[in-house]
Each structure stands twice: as C-alpha cells, then as structure tokens.
Amino acid sequence: MARGVKWGCSYKKTTLIVCSVNIVIALYVLRSLYGSLYLYSNDDLANAVKYTPDEISKMEESIRIRRASEPTKLKKLVKKLKFEFGERDIVELPAGVKHNLTNEILQRLRSLSGDASINEQRGLLVKALESDWAVLSENIGLWIPAEVTNPEQDDRPEGQEEQEEETLPGPPVPQECHAELHTDYDGVAVRWGLTHRKESAADCCQACLDHAKRAKPGELQCNIWVYCPAENGCYSPDIYEHKNMECWLKYAEKPKLNFKDRYSEAYRNSHPNAPVVVPWAAGVVR
Structure with missing residues (x-):
C-alpha cells in the first residue's frame, strides 16, 4: 500500500512569505502616492499665471510711481510732531x-x-x-502763580569777597607733575623727605623727574612726589615729626592714595592728633 506524501510548511518559510507580501503591498502604496503627487504638481504648473515681459515692466513702473507719489514730507512732519508732543512733560500739581x-x-x-x-x-x-x-x-479765591522764581540768596557778610581758589606757594607747578592739593600717595621711598627739602612743590616735582632720569638700570625710578607746604609742618601717623618743605620721592607700580582731602571721622577718632584736612600736596608723574 502506497503512503500519501505530506506537505508541510516550517515556521521560517511562513515568516518569509508574510514579509514578502508586506513588501509588495508597501511598494504598491508608495507607487500610488508618488503618481498622485506628480499628477497634482503638473496641474499646478499648468494653471500657473505667466506674465509677458511687457506686463512685468508695467507692474514695476506702477510700483515705482506709487512709491514716488507717497507724501514722504508729510509723513516725516507727522512723525516729528508726534515725537515733540510725546516728549512734553505733563505738569501736575504737587x-x-x-x-x-x-x-x-x-x-x-x-x-x-x-x-x-x-x-x-x-x-x-x-x-x-x-x-x-x-x-x-x-x-474759591485761591491764587497759584504760573511760575515760581526762587532767587539765589547771598549769605556772605558785607564786604567779604568770594574765596579764591587755593594754590600752592612758590612758582607754578608744571602740568606734567599733576599736582593735587590735600593729597598723600603711598609708595616705596626712593628719597627720604626728612633730609630732603625743597623750596616749593615745583622744585620737589622736578627732583622726582631728575631722579627718574638719573636712575641706573634695575633701580627704582621716582614716579610720585609728596611735598609738605604747611608752615607748621604736616601730620603723618608715623613716629617722625614732618616739617615744612619736606620732599618725599616715591615709586609705585600702581600709585595708590593714602589720604585725600579730609581725614575721616573714624580715622580722627582713632588718631586724636590728626587734623581735619590732609596737609600734604602730591602728584604722580608719568
């Protein structure tokens, strides 16, 4: 007796068949979409409006005429008026x-x-x-003046003139010395003022300039001068008594102030001998 032949499909064959069918369907869908897109694009190109060179020239001429006929001066005037009126302050009563x-x-x-x-x-x-x-x-009977004028009052006693600008005694200090009244700069002393006196601040500054010119390579060059113009001497928080005409020559890479104009109240509280105003005059030469 002859046996019948059995036809069977394995798992791998079934998977391969299903994948093949899916790929065929996907390719068909893509082809349909591409065909419709190409069809619509051709229709749009066919329906697009085409202008002749003469029509394009007329349109450009129309745009130019319209721009030329715009009231530019009027627009600028209106803009200027808006700006002027916008800047006016609204005055309100206090x-x-x-x-x-x-x-x-x-x-x-x-x-x-x-x-x-x-x-x-x-x-x-x-x-x-x-x-x-x-x-x-x-x-209601209330009067408010349109403009209130406050005249400047002169409270000086009769016969007293305005105080003149304070100047250093002696010849004028050259501009290159950058003289500053009531000023004391910090720095390394290249010439001690206790034994170095000058007749004026101008002479002290000149001594600093000369020192910088004569300095040898590697030596500190003077770029700060500090002078005591007060007849009764100048205050300093150190142990020395600084007298009139002392001329200190100093150097600092970045000049820094010790004191300027007035000693602070806190400083004077901790230094009872300190005056109110800094007595020194100084300058930085460059």
Missing part, C-alpha cells in the same frame, strides 16, 4: 497743593447754607471731580 484745594472745597461745601440749591452743590462737586483746577481755584 500733592500738597491738591490737598489744600481739597480742604478749600470741603470748607466751601460746609459754608453753604442749609437751603442752598442742589444744583449749586452739584456744580461745585462736578468742578472738583473734573479737576479743572484753574477755574475751580478762581471760584
């Missing part, structure tokens, strides 16, 4: 003046007799609410 006006209105209302007409009371309130301060102040 809060104190408005408060006084309010009190005046209340007093006026209280002073109305009991048989005063409602229209009279209503009219006064309407004026107040509308904030027409010019008319309202005239009605």
Whole structure:
C-alpha cells in the first residue's frame, strides 16, 4: 500500500512569505502616492499665471510711481510732531497743593447754607471731580502763580569777597607733575623727605623727574612726589615729626592714595592728633 506524501510548511518559510507580501503591498502604496503627487504638481504648473515681459515692466513702473507719489514730507512732519508732543512733560500739581484745594472745597461745601440749591452743590462737586483746577481755584479765591522764581540768596557778610581758589606757594607747578592739593600717595621711598627739602612743590616735582632720569638700570625710578607746604609742618601717623618743605620721592607700580582731602571721622577718632584736612600736596608723574 502506497503512503500519501505530506506537505508541510516550517515556521521560517511562513515568516518569509508574510514579509514578502508586506513588501509588495508597501511598494504598491508608495507607487500610488508618488503618481498622485506628480499628477497634482503638473496641474499646478499648468494653471500657473505667466506674465509677458511687457506686463512685468508695467507692474514695476506702477510700483515705482506709487512709491514716488507717497507724501514722504508729510509723513516725516507727522512723525516729528508726534515725537515733540510725546516728549512734553505733563505738569501736575504737587500733592500738597491738591490737598489744600481739597480742604478749600470741603470748607466751601460746609459754608453753604442749609437751603442752598442742589444744583449749586452739584456744580461745585462736578468742578472738583473734573479737576479743572484753574477755574475751580478762581471760584474759591485761591491764587497759584504760573511760575515760581526762587532767587539765589547771598549769605556772605558785607564786604567779604568770594574765596579764591587755593594754590600752592612758590612758582607754578608744571602740568606734567599733576599736582593735587590735600593729597598723600603711598609708595616705596626712593628719597627720604626728612633730609630732603625743597623750596616749593615745583622744585620737589622736578627732583622726582631728575631722579627718574638719573636712575641706573634695575633701580627704582621716582614716579610720585609728596611735598609738605604747611608752615607748621604736616601730620603723618608715623613716629617722625614732618616739617615744612619736606620732599618725599616715591615709586609705585600702581600709585595708590593714602589720604585725600579730609581725614575721616573714624580715622580722627582713632588718631586724636590728626587734623581735619590732609596737609600734604602730591602728584604722580608719568
């Protein structure tokens, strides 16, 4: 007896068949989409409006004429007026003046007799609410000047002239010395002022310039001068007594102030002998 042949499919064959069918379907869908897109694009190109060179030239001429006919001067004038009016400050009455006006209105209302007409009371309130301060102040008898001028008062005693600008004694200090009154700069002393005196601040500055010129390579060159112009000597927080005409020559890579103009109150509290004003004069030469 002959046996029948069995046809069977394995798992791998089944998977391969299903994948092949899916690929065929996907390719068909893509082909359909591409065909419709190509069809629509051709229709759009066919329906597009085409202009002749003469029509394009006329359109450009029309645009040029329209731009030339625009009222540019008028637009600039309007813009300028808006800018000018926009910059004007709105002047308002101070809060104190408005408060006084309010009190005046209340007093006026209280002073109305009991048989005063409602229209009279209503009219006064309407004026107040509308904030027409010019008319309202005239009605209630309040006068506010349009412009208030505050003259400058001269409190000096009679015969006393204005104090002249303070200057250093002696010849004028050259501009290159950058002289500063009531100033003390810090720095490394290249020439001690205790044994180095000059007749004037100008001479002290010149000594600093000469020192910088004569300095040998590797030596510190003077770029700061500090001079004591006070006849009674100059204060310093060190142990020495600094006398008139002392000329200190110093060097600093970045000059830094010790004191300027006045000693602070805190400093004078901790240094009772310190004066109020810095007595030294100094300058930085470059």
